[in-house]
Amino acid sequence: MTTQTLEPGKPPELWHYGAEAHDVIAAKTLGFWLYMLSDALIFAGIFAAYGVLDHSMNTAGGPGEAQIVHPIAAFWQTIAVLTSVFAYSVATVALKHNYRQLVVLGILAAMLFGAIFLALEMLDFADLFAHGATPQVSGFLSAYFLLIATHGLHMAFGMLWLFVMLIQVIRFGLTTPVVAQLLNLRLFWQFQAAIWVCVYVFVYLKGAI
Amino acid sequence: MFVHLQGPYSFLFGRLTLAAIPYNNAIIQFAFVFAAIAALLVVAPVLYYRKIPYLFREWLTTVDHKKIGVMYIIVGLVMMFRGFFDGLMIRTQQVMADGPHSAGHLEAAHGYLPPSHFDQIYSSHGTIMIIFAATPILTGLGNIIVPLQIGARDMAFPTMNAISLWLTTVGAALIMASLFIGDFSTAGWVGLIPLTELDFSPSAGVDYWMWAIQISSVGTTLNAINVIATIITMRAPGMRWDRLPIFTWTTLSTSIIGLTSFPILGVALALLGADRYLGTHFYTAGLGGNLMLYTNLFWIWGHPEVYFLVLPAFGILSEVVPVFAEKPLFGYITMVAATFAIAGVSWLVWLHHFFTMGAGPKVNSFFSVATMAVGIPTGVKVFNWLFTLYRGRITFDTPMLWAAGALFLLLAGGLTGMMLAIPAINYMVHNSVFVVAHFHCMVLVIVYAIFAAVIFWFPKVFGFKLDERSGKWFFWCFTLGTLLVFTAMFGLGFMGETRRLDYLYDTDWFPALEIEEIGIGFYSLSCLLFGWMLFVSIRDRAKLKPVNDPWGKARTLEWLTRSPVPFYNFAVTPHVNTRDELTFRYLNHLSTEPDHFEAIHMPRNTPIPIIIGALAFGFGFGITWRIWWMTGLSLLGIIAVVIYRSFARDTGYHLSAEVMSQLEHEPPLGVIAESQFLSKRPLGGAGAH
Numbered sequence: 001m002t003t004q005t006l007e008p009g010k011p012p013e014l015w016h017y018g019a020e021a022h023d024v025i026a027a028k029t030l031g032f033w034l035y036m037l038s039d040a041l042i043f044a045g046i047f048a049a050y051g052v053l054d055h056s057m058n059t060a061g062g063p064g065e066a067q068i069v070h071p072i073a074a075f076w077q078t079i080a081v082l083t084s085v086f087a088y089s090v091a092t093v094a095l096k097h098n099y100r101q102l103v104v105l106g107i108l109a110a111m112l113f114g115a116i117f118l119a120l121e122m123l124d125f126a127d128l129f130a131h132g133a134t135p136q137v138s139g140f141l142s143a144y145f146l147l148i149a150t151h152g153l154h155m156a157f158g159m160l161w162l163f164v165m166l167i168q169v170i171r172f173g174l175t176t177p178v179v180a181q182l183l184n185l186r187l188f189w190q191f192q193a194a195i196w197v198c199v200y201v202f203v204y205l206k207g208a209i
Numbered sequence: 210m211f212v213h214l215q216g217p218y219s220f221l222f223g224r225l226t227l228a229a230i231p232y233n234n235a236i237i238q239f240a241f242v243f244a245a246i247a248a249l250l251v252v253a254p255v256l257y258y259r260k261i262p263y264l265f266r267e268w269l270t271t272v273d274h275k276k277i278g279v280m281y282i283i284v285g286l287v288m289m290f291r292g293f294f295d296g297l298m299i300r301t302q303q304v305m306a307d308g309p310h311s312a313g314h315l316e317a318a319h320g321y322l323p324p325s326h327f328d329q330i331y332s333s334h335g336t337i338m339i340i341f342a343a344t345p346i347l348t349g350l351g352n353i354i355v356p357l358q359i360g361a362r363d364m365a366f367p368t369m370n371a372i373s374l375w376l377t378t379v380g381a382a383l384i385m386a387s388l389f390i391g392d393f394s395t396a397g398w399v400g401l402i403p404l405t406e407l408d409f410s411p412s413a414g415v416d417y418w419m420w421a422i423q424i425s426s427v428g429t430t431l432n433a434i435n436v437i438a439t440i441i442t443m444r445a446p447g448m449r450w451d452r453l454p455i456f457t458w459t460t461l462s463t464s465i466i467g468l469t470s471f472p473i474l475g476v477a478l479a480l481l482g483a484d485r486y487l488g489t490h491f492y493t494a495g496l497g498g499n500l501m502l503y504t505n506l507f508w509i510w511g512h513p514e515v516y517f518l519v520l521p522a523f524g525i526l527s528e529v530v531p532v533f534a535e536k537p538l539f540g541y542i543t544m545v546a547a548t549f550a551i552a553g554v555s556w557l558v559w560l561h562h563f564f565t566m567g568a569g570p571k572v573n574s575f576f577s578v579a580t581m582a583v584g585i586p587t588g589v590k591v592f593n594w595l596f597t598l599y600r601g602r603i604t605f606d607t608p609m610l611w612a613a614g615a616l617f618l619l620l621a622g623g624l625t626g627m628m629l630a631i632p633a634i635n636y637m638v639h640n641s642v643f644v645v646a647h648f649h650c651m652v653l654v655i656v657y658a659i660f661a662a663v664i665f666w667f668p669k670v671f672g673f674k675l676d677e678r679s680g681k682w683f684f685w686c687f688t689l690g691t692l693l694v695f696t697a698m699f700g701l702g703f704m705g706e707t708r709r710l711d712y713l714y715d716t717d718w719f720p721a722l723e724i725e726e727i728g729i730g731f732y733s734l735s736c737l738l739f740g741w742m743l744f745v746s747i748r749d750r751a752k753l754k755p756v757n758d759p760w761g762k763a764r765t766l767e768w769l770t771r772s773p774v775p776f777y778n779f780a781v782t783p784h785v786n787t788r789d790e791l792t793f794r795y796l797n798h799l800s801t802e803p804d805h806f807e808a809i810h811m812p813r814n815t816p817i818p819i820i821i822g823a824l825a826f827g828f829g830f831g832i833t834w835r836i837w838w839m840t841g842l843s844l845l846g847i848i849a850v851v852i853y854r855s856f857a858r859d860t861g862y863h864l865s866a867e868v869m870s871q872l873e874h875e876p877p878l879g880v881i882a883e884s885q886f887l888s889k890r891p892l893g894g895a896g897a898h
Contacts, residue, residue, distance in 0.1 A: 014784055027443075034468060045473045052499055052502050058497035062497075137490075139491060142489035142497075
């Protein structure tokens with residue numbers, strides 16, 4: 001009940017007048033961090049499934065991980081995705097200095113290296129398919145392809161988003177909504193690189209040992 | 210790439226053929242006539258009074274959190290009625306199909322439902338009640354009340370809020386479509402594996418179940434993001450964390466659970482989808498699949514989902530009990546701590562749904578102890594409510610009756626839950642109707658809290674109270690039904706009746722089954738009484754006191770603004786000084802109305818969310834029947850609409866100080882005051898900026 005007494009000589013403030021403090025970028029950034037949390041849990045679930053099915057019992061006579069992973073080939077994918085993130089970081093630094101041409105250039109470079117990453121992944125898949133290692137062969141291969149493809153799908157959506165932002169930067173300039181989106185895209189793009197590092201360690205490196 | 214399917218297939222209609230429509234089934238015919246009459250009763254007045262433009266302008270395209278909440282609750286109540294009807298059919302089948310001499314009707318050997326039809330009914334009963342009734346109603350209540358309780362003007366992302374609503378509605382619509390086009394899953398609401406695999410369930414039923422849940426859970430995840438961002442960034446000045454109303458706290462904790470658990474359900478179902486559509490082997494019985502992977506993933510979502518539902522119910526009780534005891538809530542801090550303790554432990558108990566998996570004594574012991582640990586914070590909550598009631602000035606208005614009923618059910622459900630937490634007992638009663646009776650007590654806590662909340666906050670949204678007399682009849686009739694059905698069911702569980710039986714072999718069960726049937730009769734009567742309560746209340750709405758604080762003793766911020774609440778919530782943002790702000794202002798004779806007004810900014814209505822919803826339905830229906838052109842076009846459509854929306858810049862409008870003053874002194878009539886009429890009529894000062 002103590003909260004309901006009034007301090008003497010100090011009338012309480014009852015209404016809040018003045019400009020409404022709406023920080024658009026802060027709310028959108030928080031919302032996007034929360035979305036990334038749910039995305040992280042999707043990957044957590046898929047990694048867990050991979051962990052369960054990555055067992056000789058689950059290969060059903062098909063190839064195991066040592067036979068299908070190529071850590072050297074995947075190393076070039078790692079370089080591509082990290083370079084793409086670096087290019088986008090350059091765009092973010094340019095954003096800070098309001099240097100629009102460099103933002104456009106950074107996004108273009110990020111798209112280029114993202115495309116190289118996806119192309120390498122498709123070559124890898126095509127090679128495995130050619131050798132008869134398809135997702136339908138065994139529980140292990142199902143988990144392997146789903147994990148890699150889910151990450152690849154995220155990369156593809158990231159590419160689409162990069163393209164949309166390229167147009168928005170050119171059309172609207174560096175306005176508040178565009179900047180809010182660019183910052184969220186940075187989070188998304190770097191997160192995909194972080195996931196790829198996990199994939200590289202848990203699938204390619206662990207598999208090759 | 211896609212799996213090879215048995216049966217006819219065409220490019221235009223996929224697997225869908227005329228034979229998929231069960232027009233010759235008497236029960237489906239009845240359901241169709243019933244649904245058609247109900248639809249006619251809704252559509253005819255809309256057409257007669259030419260309200261389609263109004264409906265489209267004010268409701269279908271709205272981004273107002275209160276209207277979205279109301280629509281969530283309407284979807285939830287409609288689905289709850291459908292789910293109840295399934296329950297009625299299950300009970301009637303069991304009482305008719307007891308013993309080898311029980312008669313068979315229609316196409317059934319015993320009772321009136323053949324096994325596959327009965328299986329569809331219990332599967333849809335569970336799926337609907339958990340995911341399409343309880344979840345949307347609680348989400349809707351959170352949508353309406355949370356921004357009001359924290360003194361916000363809307364949610365953090367109003368358009369995304371509407372998208373969440375329409376995705377949930379699409380899920381519900383897919384379930385309803387499965388009634389008349391094709392069939393529904395026969396594998397229970399949990400999707401018993403490997404029964405859900407294509408080899409054992411080749412029809413589109415499992416696909417309906419899977420995609421309905423998948424699409425609506427995207428909506429729930431988006432809503433969770435929205436609620437968390439709203440509570441963190443949109444609180445009124447002075448609304449410190451230690452002043453947040455308990456319902457807002459519980460909605461926050463529930464949204465954290467939703468945000469972190471629904472993605473796991475998404476994964477569990479996506480892997481099942483890969484098995485069914487691409488022929489992979491995640492959960493198949495052979496070729497390196499792992500059945501228990503599904504069961505674990507499902508319950509890693511499934512158990513948090515239970516607390517996702519029950520925590521807002523606890524929040525509702527924490528709001529209703531102090532109002533009708535006329536005392537501040539006892540133990541605010543412990544209540545918040547208990548809420549987050551329950552939310553945290555919810556992640557560590559999933560395995561108690563399948564102790565019989567045989568993971569061994571060490572694993573089972575851990576999950577047993579973790580499950581029992583839930584009792585500690587829950588006990589803290591119960592004692593807090595009791596101490597709030599202790600020496601309070603208790604009045605038994607209808608919301609308080611429902612709250613009191615919920616406490617008794619929590620006791621029954623909680624104590625049987627403690628029994629089930631002990632693996633030795635659990636092995637004995639696993640898959641018996643004892644378990645069914647236990648979790649129905651728990652979900653009825655949620656239902657009781659929902660009715661308490663609907664009746665308690667109804668005047669806040671619509672400006673008049675629901676009729677107390679018929680409301681009390683409704684309560685007692687519903688409670689009698691609850692007691693009869695579930696007391697008998699606990700007994701049947703100990704007598705050895707297992708779950709999901711379309712035929713019962715033991716005639717000794719018959720008396721208890723009859724008691725259950727009488728109970729379900731009272732439930733049916735209470736459905737009619739609910740309708741009668743709405744009818745009487747709407748008829749007598751002028752008499753039912755449209756005042757700001759209809760209960761005369763409300764405590765929290767949502768009652769500071771007018772009832773029915775205007776579309777902008779608060780004309781001037783309130784400054785919060787204490788936990789029970791309204792009681793504080795009453796006791797100290799402080800102003801509850803601002804003396805002057807300033808311009809405010811509001812989000813503009815948009816048809817984008819309902820377009821996304823329509824496309825999501827196209828996606829869900831297309832992929833269920835494997836109509837690939839429809840699936841692909843809908844998915845591309847959704848992506849295109851989202852990109853188009855990202856180019857929109859003029860998404861809000863201003864209301865000037867004069868307009869605000871006019872609105873506050875001559876409030877427009879009608880339900881939760883029409884929002885967009887200002888931008889349509891030359892009232893001055895309004896419109897685009």
